[in-house]
Amino acid sequence: MAENKKLDRRDFIQKGARITLGASLAGIGIAAATKASAEKYVWQIDPFKCTQCGRCATDCVKNPSAVKCVHAYDLCGYCDLCGGYFKPGANKLETGAENQLCPTAAIERRFIEEPYFEFIIDEELCIGCGKCVKGCGAFGNGSLHLQIRHDLCDNCNECAIARVCPSDAISRIPASQAYIIKGNFTETQES
Amino acid sequence: MKKILSRIFLLLLFSFVFFAAQSQQRFPKPEFESGYEQPTPTTPEPRSAGMEWADVFVLLAVLSMASWLAIKKRSRKGMIWLSLFTLIYFGFYREGCICSIGSIQNVALAFFDSGYKLSLTVLAFFLLPLIFALFFGRTFCAGACPLGAIQDLIVINPVSIPSWVRKTLDFFPYVYLGFAILFAATGTDFIICRYDPFVGIFRMNAPYIMILLGVAFLFLGMFFARPYCRVFCPYGVLLNWMSKFSKWHMTISPAECIKCKLCEPSCPFDAIEIPVNEKERTESSVRKNLKRFSFYLVLIPVWILAGGFALSKAHVFLSRANPTVYLAEILITHPELKTDTENLDIQTFLESGKSMQELVEEATLIRNKFRRGGWYLGGFLGLVLGIMIMNQFTMRKQEIYEPHKGNCFSCARCIDYCPVEKKK
Incomplete structure (x- = not known):
């Protein structure tokens, strides 16, 4: 009889604790659900905030980085002397490695017609260091800019480059607006 | 008519603003004569939200399977295969990201930062294992956690740890959990993700020091079974609370325990309660x-x-x-x-x-x-x-050999050691 009573008490405590835990779990779940969103969130670089510090190339968990240079052709001036392609003070305006700003020669320079050249980013080679972006922004129209490529990005819970970004250019946004591709010059003016 | 006129006017105005702005471009876009066609930048889509829900579904399936294997089927073999699947799917394929352990931080941040948007899938990853633990024990640890799986599969020669050491180490997961929430809630850092020792192995890519840490954990884990789970895992704290009061926890014996002691050395985690001498x-x-x-x-x-x-x-x-x-x-x-x-x-x-x-x-x-x-x-x-x-000074009544419901990972190793037959 005494044994039975003891077991009953134990059962009662177990049951009580279980219900309490279950209820608090439900409470947390409901409270969190009110702050939740059904949309998927991804990481994004705002090219208008980016200062091309170079950390995207070194701090991304992917190697090479999931950040690549994107070319907004709409903005490009198709310059012969491209600030994103050539080192400042390059010997000659030709494709020799010693003239190129890109450390991995990921930019292809293609002649179109006098005096215009097209510049194409090879994403296989690009490491997202942003050197060309800086050059293009400093001397040209700023048509080159860095973006997180979502076919490469692991979408880490906490983005390693967002954590070290000195200009807070990286934020979490709904997947439906995953990219900011610099369109035409008006957008730059607005922001 | 008026409407159309005003529209034309607006259009003119807009195009004027547009061209005025465009004229500020240092080098205007050339007009090509050679019929050059301008390419458009590509924007590869991220993994679809549907796939994220598929992950939730896989987690649900694996949790159900693990609970069934531990409690109904009582099969260690099945559990090994299941944890192998988890290791491959959530570990190597999903590269360890979206994980219940890390989800603590997302939930914490959502409570403290009103601007933070918590994904429903992440919330599901946080809640599902806890709900399962409340009913079936820590079956998540046994079969659905890739970090648990990688450590469980390399337990080779586990040594028994003195109880005072174990009880001291029990405190550390609370410290880790507490600091993880503090850093997440203040928007400082996600330390659980950043110092996850195995994610570098899952991704085959990480800073040198993190790979070294992961390998060190695995090496240690051959002797001190599941070191991360027992000494660090912050999610384990929550699972421990739930599992302690779980409704149907795995048992060692399918029927009545005959106190034969055979199961005593079977647990690599020292999670079997031994009868107390009355x-x-x-x-x-x-x-x-x-x-x-x-x-x-x-x-x-x-x-x-x-x-x-x-x-x-x-x-x-x-x-x-x-x-x-x-x-x-x-x-x-x-x-x-x-x-x-x-x-x-x-x-x-x-x-x-x-x-x-x-x-x-x-x-x-x-x-x-x-x-x-x-x-x-x-x-x-x-x-x-x-x-x-x-x-330390509670008087426990312990008459049979049974798993410590809080600490037991429900890995089902001990089941094979029990000679008691199931009552038909």
Whole structure:
């Protein structure tokens, strides 16, 4: 009889604790659900905030980085002397490695017609260091800019480059607006 | 008609603004004569949200399977195959990201930062294993956690750890959990993800030091079974609470325990409760224990206050982990660094046009959060410590061999050691 009573008490405590835990779990779940969103969130670089510090190339968990240079052709001036392609003070305006700003020669320079050249980013080679972006922004129209490529990005819970970004250019946004591709010059003016 | 006119007018106005703006472009876009076609930049889509829900579904399936294997089927073999699947799917294929352990931080941040958007899938990853633990024990640890799986599969020669060491180590997951929530809630860092020792192995890519840490954990894990789960895992704390009161926990024996001791050495995690010799329980020992128990019970508020006081005092130190606080502090203590062109953070701040006052205000706000958080965290850790010490002097009644419901991972190893046949 005494044994039975003891077991009953134990059962009662177990049951009580279980219900309490279950209820608090439900409470947390409901409270969190009110702050939740059904949309998927991804990481994004705002090219208008980016200062091309170079950390995207070194701090991304992917190697090479999931950040690549994107070319907004709409903005490009198709310059012969491209600030994103050539080192400042390059010997000659030709494709020799010693003239190129890109450390991995990921930019292809293609002649179109006098005096215009097209510049194409090879994403296989690009490491997202942003050197060309800086050059293009400093001397040209700023048509080159860095973006997180979502076919490469692991979408880490906490983005390693967002954590070290000195200009807070990286934020979490709904997947439906995953990219900011610099369109035409008006957008730059607005922001 | 008026409408159309106004529209035309608007259109003209817009195009004027557009061209005016465009004229500010340093080098206007050329007009090509050679029929050049301008390419458009590609925007590869991220993994679809549907696939994220598929992950939730896989988790649900694996959890159900693990619970069935542990409780109904009672099969260690099945559990090994299941954890192998988990290791491949959630570990190597999903590369360890979206994981229940890390989801603690997302949930914590959602509560403290109203601007943070928590994904429903992440919330599901946080809740599902806990709900399962409340009913079936820690079957998540046994079969659905890739970190658990990688450690479980390499347990080769586990050694038994003295109980005082184990009980001391039991405190660390609480510390890790507490700090993870503090850092997440203040928007500072996700330490669970950042110092996940196995994610580098899953991705075959990580900083050198993290790979080294992962390999060290695996090496240690051959002898000290599941070191991460037992000494660090912050999610394990929550699972432990749930599992302790689980409705249907796995049992060692399918019927009545015959106390044959055969299962005793089978558990690599020292999670089997051994019967307590009732003869040792004399009246004087009971009284002595009760006295100590009450003493440490009364002491608990002291622990809470001491912990809270200590950690709130440490808030200046702790808050340095936050980049904003760190930047503000270093600019105040070392103003000469403003001329250091190598320091990217400082240079970017100086160029950003943000005033020093704004930065300091922001940093002070975060630091105050750390002070308040320090009180909560210290109080919580004091409470846990107090209860742990007090619990040393409880008189347990233990008559049979059974798994410790809180610590048992439901890996089902012990089941194979039990000679008792299931009653038909």
